[in-house]
Amino acid sequence: MSTHSAAVDHVDGATTKAFVTVWFALLFMTGVEVVLAYMQPPVLVFLTALVGLSVIKAALIIAYFMHLRFEKLSLFLTLFPMLILCIILMLLIFMPDSNRLMMMRPR
Amino acid sequence: MSESNSAATMSSVWSGGRSPYAVNSKKFGMWLFIVSDALTFSAMLMAYTYVRLSTPNWPTPFHFFPSIIFSTVMTFCLLSSSLTMVMGVHAMNHGRRKAAVGWILGTMAGGAAFVVLHLTEWLNLIRNEHVTPFSNEWGVPLFGGTFFALTGLHMTHVVIGLIYLGIIAFAVGRGKFKAEDVEVSGLYWHFVDLVWMFIFPLVYLMSAKI
Numbered sequence: 175m176s177t178h179s180a181a182v183d184h185v186d187g188a189t190t191k192a193f194v195t196v197w198f199a200l201l202f203m204t205g206v207e208v209v210l211a212y213m214q215p216p217v218l219v220f221l222t223a224l225v226g227l228s229v230i231k232a233a234l235i236i237a238y239f240m241h242l243r244f245e246k247l248s249l250f251l252t253l254f255p256m257l258i259l260c261i262i263l264m265l266l267i268f269m270p271d272s273n274r275l276m277m278m279r280p281r
Numbered sequence: 282m283s284e285s286n287s288a289a290t291m292s293s294v295w296s297g298g299r300s301p302y303a304v305n306s307k308k309f310g311m312w313l314f315i316v317s318d319a320l321t322f323s324a325m326l327m328a329y330t331y332v333r334l335s336t337p338n339w340p341t342p343f344h345f346f347p348s349i350i351f352s353t354v355m356t357f358c359l360l361s362s363s364l365t366m367v368m369g370v371h372a373m374n375h376g377r378r379k380a381a382v383g384w385i386l387g388t389m390a391g392g393a394a395f396v397v398l399h400l401t402e403w404l405n406l407i408r409n410e411h412v413t414p415f416s417n418e419w420g421v422p423l424f425g426g427t428f429f430a431l432t433g434l435h436m437t438h439v440v441i442g443l444i445y446l447g448i449i450a451f452a453v454g455r456g457k458f459k460a461e462d463v464e465v466s467g468l469y470w471h472f473v474d475l476v477w478m479f480i481f482p483l484v485y486l487m488s489a490k491i
Contacts, residue, residue, distance in 0.1 A: 197364040211486040224482040231478045239471045247294045249302040275335035
């Protein structure tokens, strides 16, 4: 198989229809976020919804637009578990302390 | 090793001999850069969240109009530019150079619109809300410091991306560069889009003033 046809086969799993569908899904989730901001729900609900939607949007961008879904699993396993671990470590260091400072606020 | 064992090894996740990830070195290098840059933005977002949680009177200067509407349109521009970029990569993978250049130029238009809108939003914040990187009316200078650092670093990435894509479009139009070069530039552009998917809700929407 030539290099060119291999490249074509490589992206054939990702079709124009899939890209447009993902784009619509991303726009829809952005719309939901803006509507939530307008409705002003309780902070904890709002923050959870925003972070949840953002993670889903990021996953869609990485999987389809950045083609990671069509790459070899070893690439994903090399890059992402350690990235997620580092972010969790940062969360473990920063969040309890910021929470402590919040609790120390004068009421 | 028997033939069947050898076949099993070659089809396993970590097989591949000299190319265990089955990607070229440019693409792998860009992925490593993206991961390191993702950690930079993660740290900055956490620093922003940290000071926000620990500051009692955190400002909420983003009125629904113009700030939230503007930032929503900016998000639309970036998301649409990601779609045009992926279409450009798709066209280049199928050997359609002219179409790829058109899609990349469309991507640059989306990115340029984002930068113009963002600068307009910054000016609105500076002139009307009197927020600067060092002071504001609420007496919380850390708000301006973290806001401008975070969004400024992101906008710098967008501007660098525009220059990068301009070079790629020019070269592809002249018959130079391969599909993999366009794909690597696409990875960078999608990452810039991805980072905004966290900055927009956590910085703008969480500080919206309705």
